[in-house]
Amino acid sequence: MAAPTAAKVEAGERALRAVVPDWAPRWRALMRRDDNHMAYGRPASRNGLGYTEGLGNPGTSAQLADAALVAPGDGEPGWAVGGSYQVVRRIRLAIERWKDHRQTDRDRIIGRRPDGTWLDGRSADARPDFTADPLGRTTPLDAHVRLANPAAQHGTPAPLVRRSYSSAAPSDGHGLVFICYQRSLANGFTAVQHRLAGEALADYLLTTGGGYWFTPRPDPSWLGQLFA
Numbered sequence: 063m064a065a066p067t068a069a070k071v072e073a074g075e076r077a078l079r080a081v082v083p084d085w086a087p088r089w090r091a092l093m094r095r096d097d098n099h100m101a102y103g104r105p106a107s108r109n110g111l112g113y114t115e116g117l118g119n120p121g122t123s124a125q126l127a128d129a130a131l132v133a134p135g136d137g138e139p140g141w142a143v144g145g146s147y148q149v150v151r152r153i154r155l156a157i158e159r160w161k162d163h164r165q166t167d168r169d170r171i172i173g174r175r176p177d178g179t180w181l182d183g184r185s186a187d188a189r190p191d192f193t194a195d196p197l198g199r200t201t202p203l204d205a206h207v208r209l210a211n212p213a214a215q216h217g218t219p220a221p222l223v224r225r226s227y228s229s230a231a232p233s234d235g236h237g238l239v240f241i242c243y244q245r246s247l248a249n250g251f252t253a254v255q256h257r258l259a260g261e262a263l264a265d266y267l268l269t270t271g272g273g274y275w276f277t278p279r280p281d282p283s284w285l286g287q288l289f290a
């Protein structure tokens with residue numbers, strides 16, 4: 063898939079300026095989504111390590127909203143309701159080292175096969191039963207998916223929505239731009255990232271930048287006032 067064209071970037075900036083005339087970018091990441099497709103009702107893509115990504119996201123629109131959107135009663139100001147906390151991490155991938163491993167070893171680091179099939183043989187749209195594998199013989203205890211969502215055996219998605227891209231900036235080499243949205247940073251990104259601290263995948267990743275933002279609900283009437 064081609065990198066975003068300058069024309070597309072300009073069109074996006076024009077649309078933003080129509081709402082906020084003084085808007086100017088402070089930070090920018092050029093990104094692309096390889097093999098962008100729908101899989102089991104979820105937007106999916108192929109990340110730089112060669113794995114399908116997006117399958118573990120919430121599936122229904124109610125689940126998506128519950129994970130990603132600030133709701134009334136969350137203790138947030140009225141203008142934040144319907145918006146989402148966004149986390150961006152620019153991550154460099156040690157792709158040469160990764161490729162040195164056999165496919166089966168890479169699968170054990172992720173906890174799924176490249177097409178999303180689970181290591182216990184279940185299909186990509188099923189949930190694994192980690193309780194049947196308490197010692198991690200099939201899916202190691204430090205596999206990415208196992209740590210990212212220990213509730214996986216209950217069929218409950220982690221309370222965040224991931225939408226990752228490959229970096230299209232030549233200076234990034236093999237890079238991934240990890241983006242996720244959540245209603246609560248504490249329950250979403252922060253909780254998951256803490257659990258991932260000891261994961262086997264960490265040896266192949268170097269986080270080089272990123273940040274935390276708030277994505278307001280698309281409502282030009284109040285957005286204009288906020289920046290007035």
Ligand code: HEM
Pocket residue numbers: 109111113114115116117118119151153172174206207210211214219220224238240251254255258267
């Ligand atoms: C370069 C970095 C990363 C790579 C290559 C990667 C790759 C993957 C892959 C291949 C899957 C399985 C497919 C899927 O469910 O989408 C997955 C699942 C997941 N990842 Fe990552 N990921 C990365 C970083 C992160 C980070 C930083 C977080 C959050 C802090 C995260 C959270 C999750 C979650 C919650 C799941 C779903 C687990 C489940 O419910 O089965 N990932 N990731």
